[in-house]
Amino acid sequence: METTKKNTILREGFLVKRGHLVHNWKPRWFVLMPDKLLYYKYKGGKRDSCQRGKILLKDCAITCPFLEYDNRPLVFRLQTKNATEHFLEACSREERDDWAADITAAADKLRTGGGGDESGQTDPAGSHFHDINLSKVLDSMYDVHSGITLTNHVEQGSTYSNCFSGSAMVDWLVFMQLTLTRTEAVTLASALLEEGFLKTVGLKSVEALRTGGEQFLDDSTALYSFAENFKKRGTVKAETSLAAVELSGKVIKRGYLLKQGHKRKNWKVRLFVLRSEPAFLHYYDPTKDDVTPVGGFSLRGCLVSALDDNGVPSGVKGNIQGNLFKIITQSDVHYFIQAPTRQQKMDWIDAIREQI
CATH class of the missing domain: 2.30.29.30 (Pleckstrin-homology domain (PH domain)/Phosphotyrosine-binding domain (PTB))
Structure with missing residues (x-):
């Protein structure tokens, strides 16, 4: 009976979440449960079945409205028990206030009734990161003396040049002390991949990205390389303005x-x-x-x-x-x-x- 209660969906819908690693904003599908807030990515036109993150609500604090973003007045903040901050943006003031009210009510029930999931308080983005600049990480990877080594790899009869394996990337990030653990290194590498700084090479890494599982593989047979167009990132705004x-x-x-x-x-x-x-x-x-x-x-x-x-x-x-x-x-x-x-x-x- 308790399991059924914990699996009850109290609310679900799109919110825009600020990333931990790089402070960009990405739309995610959020599902509010009695003891946690789960979020998912939409892959193409369908919700990914793979959970992208979890925010536990026991002893969390909600700040609504959160007005430190001048151009984002619809943001509210969740601060977890271990002081990890999550910034979420709704599509309207009504939606923002309703989400905040429902999350507050769930957190209040946990506070008075106990229970809840105690298996960690953060999402996969990791709480050890602080304002990591992906461009600087990329510059370090390119460094002639201390950057990541590019090698040739053979996969199923095909030779790929100027690339590196997923495990070599993770090794390098930990060795350079850009991350503390291999799990954090995978998260950082996934951010580089998602932002278009890196690209998949060969069948294994391409298939992993396509199926929506772990985005970056800590695997010696999964291959990656620098994206050819990473310096062209960013969008060019149209010159014509709307009337x-x-x-x-x-x-x-x-x-x-x-x-x-x-x-x-x-x-x-x-x-x-x-x-x-x-x-x-x-x-x-x-x-x-x-x-x-x-x-x-x-x-x-x-x-x-x-x-x-x-x-x-x-x-x-x-x-x-x-x-x-x-x-x-x-x-x-x-x-x-x-x-x-x-x-x-x-x-x-x-x-x-x-x-x-």
């Missing part, structure tokens, strides 16, 4: 949804904002701290419709979760959007139809 009138309407609805890209057809979490008078739907990149939408369109003359979750509709790519809907603009641009739940899909469709 102020587009953003002047009253905000009707806000929320995190998944959007399929027009060119690469990949799925990314975006913050959607629906406005009226004039009726526009804009979407923002939640990893950025600016207030400029990455896209948007007028709802005048648009068509919006729900898509059947049985099978993959025409025009949709990837391993999708479901709860799809489509918007066709007056200029015949097709937007494929995925909501986290069926109810949210219907709510968005109804809200958009009211503005058309």
